[in-house]
Amino acid sequence: MASKLSFEEKYDVIVRRDTTYAGIFFVAVKTTGIFCRPGCTARTPKSKNVLFYDTSHEAIINGYRPCKICKPLEELGATPDYIQKILDELEAHPYRRLKDWDLRQRGIEPSQIRRWFKKNHNMTFQAYQRLYRINGAFTKISNGESITHTAYDIGFESISGFNDSFKSTFDHAPSQEKGKTVIQLIRFTTPIGPMFAGATSTGVCLTEFTDRPMLETEFKDLKKRLNAVILPGENKHLVQLQQELAEYFEGKRKVFTVPLHTPGSAFSQSVWQLLRTIPFGATRTYKEQAEKLGKPKGVRAVGRANGLNKIAIVIPCHRVLGSNGELVGYGGGKGRKKWLLDHERMHAMST
Template sequence: MKLSKDIMYQASCNKNPDFEGVFWMAVKTTGIFCRPTCTARKPKIENVEFFDNTKDPILKGYRPCKICKPLESPDQTPEAIQKLLDDLSQDPSMKFKDYDLVQRGLEPANVRRWFLKHHGMTFHAFQRMFKINSAFKKLQDGENIIDAALDIGYESLSGFNESFKNIFGVSPAQSKMEKVIDLKRIETPIGTMIACADKHGICLFEFSDRKALPTELKQISKHFDANIIQGENPHFTTLQKELKEYFEGKRKEFTVPLSPVGTDFQKRVWEILRTIPYGTTRSYQEQAHILGNPKAVRAVANANGLNKISILIPCHRVIGSDGKLTGYGGGIWRKQKLLELEKAILF
């Protein structure tokens, strides 16, 4: 499935984000290499060459472009911020003030901007939500309100009640009737992903830059009649362990429980997707035949596109009847990387 030079050149001219991570373009006349979406002026096709990794252009003497910074992953969580998230997960009662961030070598304004961009709220708002989510679970497990408030660092019961009601819309005393879906950012070799889980299993696992993600989150919230809150979930631990093994080539099947949200037809299609053996592919037509309705190719393709649990429900293993890669919500380049990973291990 090697891309032609013409296709890669045209993708660079169009600054097509679907090819991010698929190839890098090096310019012979300037001695630099770029990502496909670089905004620098594009050279003539005879003056460029393409690479499927960043190591080879460096070995040939090319320098990384200062504009598009091809060696950096724009969506990856910075190590220092990941440490903040890890510390909060370990102890939700921790309260980081601006002074504490500075002590860690972080600029509070930069932390604020990062959380606004990736979580839609400031870091301090994120901390409050994380604490309240932890308290919610304690109340669900039968802990009394005072102990739950003290456990997460609240000294004032009135302050705890007010914060709780602002997030869940009800008082702590009424929270037994409420439901919550946990949400967590997870870093993978092909980009940041968002995981959601209820008590039954993973109900969403999507790339953070997918345009449909906000709509999918609303659908899940409505389906379960639940609030989606940043928080830990036992299924996340299993998911992260199995993902690490998968990307290291040590796992071919996932055992983490799933809790998919969709129509009965969509769930049937997704179950068939899960029967595609690791390292192989099927066409939409073959999927329709297995479903028992050969004419339902378009409906099957649509159901594939509405899959909210990427990788675990392997819609990346479905290709066109002509053998070409077709649309993928996470971007064609990710589909290609996943197939390369699986096939490289088999052969």
């Protein structure tokens, strides 16, 4: 049974500014009448002045107003308006190249948008744009258009610049491009933090919280296993995934039907397959999992394979606990594991 956080534990989360608990509870400060998310950068309140709520609604009906720094009412990690506008523009005109000068024209400090991208996508805005364009180029090339034509088409100012850029993304020159797969990558938000999702044309191959430490390793692993490159962009699987996840977070969806693409060893595959059989709202122990696989001694191995799962939530590795009922580890942080389990328990009854 997932244990509830004590007051002290919650307060410690506040003191440490631990963002992994954002969305899991809210902290209200009696002296100011303001409530924040854990991780808010405002001055740390004294423990005697704080109250905790599980939902923002509770905080509000108790008379607190949302903090202006951490904006606990806006969707966590939500994209600010001015950046949303730029992204819309980019989507509408994929080949337009927005330089710093263009950003200033639109009243945006380039450094501001750069910082936001650094933080949320771990790349600069210019790098994001480049990748975005390259993604379009890939499609065109796949469709058989000539390379030079494509290059000019998408706004590179010289062929050599295009080649360099393409090379750095695909690891070899455009003319050799044939066998590489593309993993489309998107970023979206959930009540417990922003996530990345990636999909090939076969299916979804990744969903992870953006702050998962192993993320880079997972990218590397996917690129290697699928002989692929990762580029920003959407495809139909990602559309479906977002829809299903949204329903999941509303408590309405208990089974995911989006196709998956999960390269890995046979053993890993079997572990992941087994994970998918754990129903919404239920939990198992590592030991039970090992036994079901016919390897009662392979508990550690199961744990390891669990950790190797790259499709958080959809492949519900969060539903596996230590044999004494403890949460043990979770790539997205134990706070999220607990939140997910509570969420599922709460909605398990309905429908």
